[in-house]
Amino acid sequence: MTMQFGLTEEQQELMTAVRTLVQRRAADRDLRSVVADGSGYDDDLWRAVTEQIGAAALAVPEEYGGGGFTSLETHLVLEVLGAALTPSPLLGSGVLATQALLLAAAPADCARLLPAMATGERIAALAWADTAGRWRLDGSDVHAAAPGEGWRLSGSARLVLDGAAADVVLVVATTPTGAGLFEVAPDAAGLTRTPTPALDPTLRFATVEFDDVPATALSLDAGAALAQLWSRAAVAVTALQVGGAQRALDDTVAHLKERTQFGRPLGSFQALKHRVADVLVSVETARSISWAAAWAAARNAPDLTTEAARAKAWCSEAFSHAAGEMVQLHGGIGITWEHDAQLYFKRAHATSHLFGSADEHLRVLAPI
Known part of the structure; x- marks a missing residue:
């Protein structure tokens, strides 16, 4: 397969449309006011980007409520957002969490979780980095155990993008057989999510701690x-x-x-x-x-x-x-x-x- 060294007309139009939305919104609300907002991103702009452009749905297959395009189109949207330093959940939810589900979860779980993520209605966060801030392929500092009925998670994860206010919490945890992918209810008992100050104020991180938190296994072999x-x-x-x-x-x-x-x-x-x-x-x-x-x-x-x-x-x-x-x-x-x-x-x-x-x-x- 030969790579095309240039964008298609549709891809160029996609970037132009996103750029126009960002510039129009910037005229009404500047970056610093967005950074100072408790949510960390502009809700109105996020709705416009997801509803009018379908940014979070681009790389999601059609059977899961997405646009059926590829991650390349999402990449181009991120480039436009990066130029304006636009705070958004697209990297954490639209790329990291979405790709984690597509790569590791069963089709039934993808069908359950991805449609609302594709529309931007629900924001997902993936707790993956360990307490030292490393994204490890062999698991994390969150450990999963199944002592009786169901899985329980204990430990902590740092540098969780949009982790403080996410509606869907996905977790990479160390299992007896390696690394697993789990889902945790955002209001689960024993779950603590604390915003973490960052050098870049346009990126929102959180430390997520698990104290014997009940979890649903999406994959027990996610290595x-x-x-x-x-x-x-x-x-x-x-x-x-x-x-x-x-x-x-x-x-x-x-x-x-x-x-x-x-x-x-x-x-x-x-x-x-x-x-x-x-x-x-x-x-x-x-x-x-x-x-x-x-x-x-x-x-x-x-x-x-x-x-x-x-x-x-x-x-x-x-x-x-x-x-x-x-x-x-x-x-x-x-x-x-x-x-x-x-x-x-x-x-x-x-x-x-x-x-x-x-x-x-x-x-x-x-x-x-």
Whole structure:
């Protein structure tokens, strides 16, 4: 199968539609007010993106109430949202939890849970990272036991995306046979969900603790699924990184054109031109690598693990480079709280560690 090095007309229209919605909503409500909101994202924008665009349904099969497209289309939506730093549950619920169900759960459980997630009516969270913040393929610091009637979970998980207010709580837990996927009622006795402050205020994490919590087993052998999920999650993060890097570059170029020094636009100075050109090269390369990995994920390509590792390593470095230059080339205003440069800088560093740092993914490419 040959990869198409370009978007179809429909995919371009999808990105344009999402971009228009985001820009229209930003005119009514700015990013900082959304961040300060208790929910952590704009409910009205989320409803528009899910109802008018069907963003959460794109990669869900039609038999489960979805659009029947692929994860590549979801990837493109994430890139647009990443450019505006738009807080949304799409990464946690529309990608991570949705893919966990599709990869590991039985068709009956998918039919029960996915339709409401696809419409955005219900937000799902996947508790996966252990207490040290690692996403492990052999289980987690949550342990499952079946001492009598049904399964019970004990332990804790960190870095749970949208975990504090999710309507569906999915849990990766260590079982006697490996790693299992479980569902827990959001109001279950013994379940505690605590919001966790994050470097990037546009991402909402929680620590979820389990004290002998009753659970429903969706899969008792999720190890192979987690290996795929790790790669798919990393690929999805690169979409946010490419979008953010592109906006950091665009805003920096606009500033250098408008700001003058010694009677000349800053952008006319050769040294600054070279720095911006370097950012452009890294951003364009990052987009190509990210799209290649998204294409591999959408088609379950045998080289998905390699493509995901390459994309996450490169895009993490590219976004950090673009955000760092954004701060420096904006001069004094670039380090102020009022300017968005600090938000892009924080997003770059937060996402560089989310689902594996560049060093971790480079070790996948070249094991030591």
